[in-house]
Amino acid sequence: MTDKEILEKAISLAIDGGYSVPEGQKIISLYSEWITYTSKRQKEYSEQVANLIFNHDFAKALWPRGHCGLQEELNHDDFSRWIAHHLYHLQQMVIADDPIKYLGDNI
Numbered sequence: 703m704t705d706k707e708i709l710e711k712a713i714s715l716a717i718d719g720g721y722s723v724p725e726g727q728k729i730i731s732l733y734s735e736w737i738t739y740t741s742k743r744q745k746e747y748s749e750q751v752a753n754l755i756f757n758h759d760f761a762k763a764l765w766p767r768g769h770c771g772l773q774e775e776l777n778h779d780d781f782s783r784w785i786a787h788h789l790y791h792l793q794q795m796v797i798a799d800d801p802i803k804y805l806g807d808n809i
Contacts, residue, residue, distance in 0.1 A: 703806050704771060705802045707806075708802055708803075708805055708806035708809075709751065709755075709802065709805075710753075711806075712740070712755070712805055712806075712807060713754075715763075715764055715809055716760050716763040716764045717763070719762075719763035719764060720763045720766070721759060721760050721762075721763035721764070721765050731758075734757065741760075742793050746749060751802070752801075755795065755803075755805060756792060756795065756796070756800060758788070758792070761788035761789075761792050762788045764788065764809060765787040765788040765791050765808075766787075766788070791804075791808055
């Protein structure tokens, strides 16, 4: 999938999951063409994408339920720590080399 297809699918799934765009917030339209890339527009576009995909409400709508169990070691004692799916995926996108590819692989 292209970045455009990934974002369109993610937006559609999040809206189906209950995400509503706050009034006045810029969002990539599902029905418009992407901006022609110039350095200024690329920066504006990148900021719009980051503001969307790293938004907690967007992530909650995209990954609405469940928790992930993470194993960690603390003071030589094993224990499980549980984290909500949307927080787990947000963390993984932050550290991913390509957050949009990660998004596409996990929706």
